[in-house]
Amino acid sequence: KARYIVLGNEKGGSGKSTTAMHLAVALMHGGRKVGIIDLDARQGTLSRYVENRAAFVESEGLPLEVPKLEKVLGSTLDHREEAQADEEERLNAAVERLQDCDCLIIDTPGSDSHLSRLGHILADILISPLNDSFIDLDLLARLDAQGRKILGPSIYSQMVWEQRQKRARQGGRPVDWVVMRNRLSHLDARNKQRIGQLLDELSQRIGFRLAPGFGERVIFRELFPQGLTLLDLRETHSSLTMSHVAARQEVRELLRTIGVTEES
Amino acid sequence: KARYIVLGNEKGGSGKSTTAMHLAVALMHGGRKVGIIDLDARQGTLSRYVENRAAFVESEGLPLEVPKLEKVLGSTLDHREEAQADEEERLNAAVERLQDCDCLIIDTPGSDSHLSRLGHILADILISPLNDSFIDLDLLARLDAQGRKILGPSIYSQMVWEQRQKRARQGGRPVDWVVMRNRLSHLDARNKQRIGQLLDELSQRIGFRLAPGFGERVIFRELFPQGLTLLDLRETHSSLTMSHVAARQEVRELLRTIGVTEES
Ligand SMILES: Nc1ncnc2c1ncn2[C@@H]1O[C@H](COP(=O)(O)OP(=O)(O)OP(=O)(O)O)[C@@H](O)[C@H]1O
Ligand SMILES: Nc1ncnc2c1ncn2[C@@H]1O[C@H](COP(=O)(O)OP(=O)(O)OP(=O)(O)O)[C@@H](O)[C@H]1O
Ligand SMILES: [Mg+2]
Ligand SMILES: [Mg+2]
Numbered sequence A, B: 001k002a003r004y005i006v007l008g009n010e011k012g013g014s015g016k017s018t019t020a021m022h023l024a025v026a027l028m029h030g031g032r033k034v035g036i037i038d039l040d041a042r043q044g045t046l047s048r049y050v051e052n053r054a055a056f057v058e059s060e061g062l063p064l065e066v067p068k069l070e071k072v073l074g075s076t077l078d079h080r081e082e083a084q085a086d087e088e089e090r091l092n093a094a095v096e097r098l099q100d101c102d103c104l105i106i107d108t109p110g111s112d113s114h115l116s117r118l119g120h121i122l123a124d125i126l127i128s129p130l131n132d133s134f135i136d137l138d139l140l141a142r143l144d145a146q147g148r149k150i151l152g153p154s155i156y157s158q159m160v161w162e163q164r165q166k167r168a169r170q171g172g173r174p175v176d177w178v179v180m181r182n183r184l185s186h187l188d189a190r191n192k193q194r195i196g197q198l199l200d201e202l203s204q205r206i207g208f209r210l211a212p213g214f215g216e217r218v219i220f221r222e223l224f225p226q227g228l229t230l231l232d233l234r235e236t237h238s239s240l241t242m243s244h245v246a247a248r249q250e251v252r253e254l255l256r257t258i259g260v261t262e263e264s
Helices: A016-029 A045-060 A080-097 A114-122 A155-169 A189-207 A242-257 B016-029 B045-060 B080-097 B114-122 B155-169 B189-207 B242-257
Strands: A003-007 A034-038 A068-071 A103-107 A125-131 A141-143 A150-153 A176-182 A209-211 B003-007 B034-038 B068-071 B103-107 B125-131 B141-143 B150-153 B176-182 B209-211
Touching: A003 A016, A003 A114, A016 A034, A016 A045, A016 A103, A016 A125, A016 A176, A016 A242, A034 A045, A034 A080, A045 A068, A068 A080, A080 A114, A103 A114, A114 A155, A141 A189, A150 A155, A150 A189, A176 A189, A176 A242, A189 A209, A209 A242, B003 B016, B003 B114, B016 B034, B016 B045, B016 B103, B016 B125, B016 B176, B016 B242, B034 B045, B034 B080, B045 B068, B068 B080, B080 B114, B103 B114, B114 B155, B141 B189, B150 B155, B150 B189, B176 B189, B176 B242, B189 B209, B209 B242
Parallel strands: A003 A103, A003 A125, A034 A068, A034 A103, A125 A176, A176 A209, B003 B103, B003 B125, B034 B068, B034 B103, B125 B176, B176 B209
Antiparallel strands: A141 A150, B141 B150
């Protein structure tokens, strides 16, 4: 049975699509057959990333895998109930078309949507990237004015809770929720430490595991036009910098945290 | 007549809410009466920022202004046309309640929504923050695989174009569209230069002005729990670092670019 890895966080720009692509490439390098479902298909960052890859691999004749891609757009039907039924049907059809994959990676938008909630119910593993910022943290939990005490859950953790309940009611295995710090600064140690402590405490209270995360590195974003990631650089014989080596290690750590080994 | 400044970019996490708050505080320090309309009210980053400010100013007895705040949530009506009419009516009512303000700042979500489009039509000045990344650029324009040639507009620039047309048809003054680079890295000069060149070219082709933008600085995000910005630090007698001084200058540059002087 395929494993479903969902990238979710209602906070925009936290790194969902970037992380999704790096995971997909890491799993393909490990010999797995990977399918991608883009539930943020209007913005379509992940779809474009994959399409850029397909075009570049073809034009350069590179020996690189390209994941199968299914885009599921929001419904254009005017009545909410009909639109939701239409979305559910098209998502199920997309899943059906990817049933020969070992692993499905599902990207969701940085906002609340019916498709996103459906995606969250499918998650065996839910990965939520997070900028190291009180603004991003605010969607996970309400804090006091000093930013020290946790006052209660917030809109995204409540949404996750609701979907976990629905999945349990449908007899599904529990969702393994992993929160991952992203774009970690190499400079401001104080802010980093404060956010780190709050996340440790939050993980106990809200029920998620913490992954080590990704640093702020330009290599995570500069290969988007070619659809490549730093993991592909071996094939294209480019030279690796210190930051590339560190970034590769960070991707490997994430795979280890979610219990998926690189080699299949 | 009040000036309407809209923060818009369908790309999530580009810095809309952060920029909105810093503009609001800069304008209040300049003696203007500022109203805020949050069209991303479910996520509500700007609303929370303002509410945190109100609570902190009250509990500490600080001599700081707090902007008037109007939240406009998405409609819960089931039929699309009725929902859109409901949203338009509530947005107009919010604008009405802020008519004694000199300046209205409108924050929009990092996704496409009917409320966001309505907000864009109201814009005298539209400010679009942008991460210095090909991923963010992809929503403004399609590029070739080398990331060098502009192939055509993309979903967000098309949406802006449509709203500008609607506004022109309603007899409104043209929207002054300003794109602002945000979270500029102090390190990767090569990526920065490539994106800079593309933006220069894009601004001619798509019709926007470029603002100098904000650097990646932790001061832009660490005061969120208190609802403060670096502009308020004078009042709270904290010591200013080099980064604070640079950040203050960046906010001043943005005000100059949009033609709003600090002192009213
Ligand atoms: N570790 C990283 N280092 C440097 N830049 C990064 C990193 N992760 C993401 N980015 C950049 O941050 C921005 C947001 O990332 P991304 O688009 O993947 O987030 P998202 O959560 O998918 O956003 P949305 O909510 O719009 O779907 C992009 O410009 C991306 O290039
Ligand atoms: N100049 C900056 N320096 C450092 N961090 C920044 C800067 N601008 C924004 N951030 C951080 O980047 C993240 C995204 O910013 P923000 O939430 O303002 O963007 P947004 O466009 O409003 O996002 P959304 O699409 O979710 O509404 C936040 O964690 C914020 O603290
Ligand atoms: Mg995304
Ligand atoms: Mg925002």
